[in-house]
Amino acid sequence: MLYIILLMSLCCGCTADKKSSTEELRVGVLLYNQDDLFISSMKQELDECFRKTEKQEGCRITVSFFDSMGSQTTQNEQIDAFIKRGYDVLCVNLVDRTDAATIIDKGKKADVPIVFFNREPVSADLSRWDKIYYVGTDAAEGGKLQGEIFLDYYKKYPEKIDKNGDGVIQYVLLEGEPGHQDAAIRTESCIKEIKEGGVEVERLAGANANWKLTQGKEKMEGWLTEFGDEIEVVISNNDAMALGALEAMSESEWADIHIEIIGMDGIEEAQAAVQEGRMMGTVLNDAEGQAEVVVRLALKLGKEEEPGEIPNMKERVIRVPHDKLGTG
Numbered sequence: 001m002l003y004i005i006l007l008m009s010l011c012c013g014c015t016a017d018k019k020s021s022t023e024e025l026r027v028g029v030l031l032y033n034q035d036d037l038f039i040s041s042m043k044q045e046l047d048e049c050f051r052k053t054e055k056q057e058g059c060r061i062t063v064s065f066f067d068s069m070g071s072q073t074t075q076n077e078q079i080d081a082f083i084k085r086g087y088d089v090l091c092v093n094l095v096d097r098t099d100a101a102t103i104i105d106k107g108k109k110a111d112v113p114i115v116f117f118n119r120e121p122v123s124a125d126l127s128r129w130d131k132i133y134y135v136g137t138d139a140a141e142g143g144k145l146q147g148e149i150f151l152d153y154y155k156k157y158p159e160k161i162d163k164n165g166d167g168v169i170q171y172v173l174l175e176g177e178p179g180h181q182d183a184a185i186r187t188e189s190c191i192k193e194i195k196e197g198g199v200e201v202e203r204l205a206g207a208n209a210n211w212k213l214t215q216g217k218e219k220m221e222g223w224l225t226e227f228g229d230e231i232e233v234v235i236s237n238n239d240a241m242a243l244g245a246l247e248a249m250s251e252s253e254w255a256d257i258h259i260e261i262i263g264m265d266g267i268e269e270a271q272a273a274v275q276e277g278r279m280m281g282t283v284l285n286d287a288e289g290q291a292e293v294v295v296r297l298a299l300k301l302g303k304e305e306e307p308g309e310i311p312n313m314k315e316r317v318i319r320v321p322h323d324k325l326g327t328g
Helices: 002-021 037-057 072-084 097-110 139-156 181-196 213-230 239-250 268-275 287-302
Strands: 025-031 061-067 089-092 114-117 132-136 168-175 200-208 233-236 260-262 281-284 317-319 323-326
Touching: 025 037, 025 072, 025 287, 037 061, 037 239, 037 287, 061 072, 072 089, 072 097, 089 097, 089 287, 097 114, 114 287, 132 287, 139 181, 139 233, 139 260, 139 281, 139 323, 168 181, 168 213, 168 239, 181 200, 181 233, 200 213, 213 239, 233 239, 239 260, 239 268, 268 281, 268 323
Parallel strands: 025 061, 025 089, 089 114, 114 132, 132 317, 168 200, 168 233, 233 260
Antiparallel strands: 281 323
């Protein structure tokens, strides 16, 4: 009888161990605003990557996406809800990068690791806990590549850009939201690259269009009314605003006057516009590559394992390289 009891205990122990090894991993993904075209593409890439990883690893991964709709208060409340429901890891696309400390403290208190992506917390916040990571890109690199696209095109087809032949390129600038680190850095890096390439530029106007197609279109409509064909180039911090400018041009009295546009993100619609010659170029903000890193981190951290060596990682910050897509 004692032997049978011991044998049953061992079998129960084995069953328990096997169950724990195949336990469900629960991941909460919070998006700052799913209306953002790039964030929408990131969501799709993340979802596909989680499903692929689930099959490869032979484990069950439950992923819950939540759209914060541009409200940091809403995002903070959802963080509380995910933690209360016992989620193993959180992947967070911040609404307000300056409010990361609140989320970090919530995760640290509950011992729930956090992977931030796309919107980088300030460096002081990233050092608050060793179970937080950031996945994104190098904004300066992205802006530099925009400048390179411009210079490559200008060297081949100067007359297509400098339409008035004055040796100075008149441009308008569509920037992301005020205070966003990538907006300012992309702008500065792009213009610096163009100037260092020996091309003189004149800024006719610039405005924040908050990454949105509709606002990019609205700003461009105003500039077309004010400047008309004086505008030779539109430089945009992202593709959504660039596509908005393209729409404004196609619907205006200046539809037959070609104005060159450079975007950033490499979303599907922008790539099509580049291939069709309606945009000069865009820079690939590798959504697939970033999603793969986010999912790898989520899997490892959720299992309480060390992430191991990850390319381009420095002090828990991983920057996935850009690539330029120009008309050539």
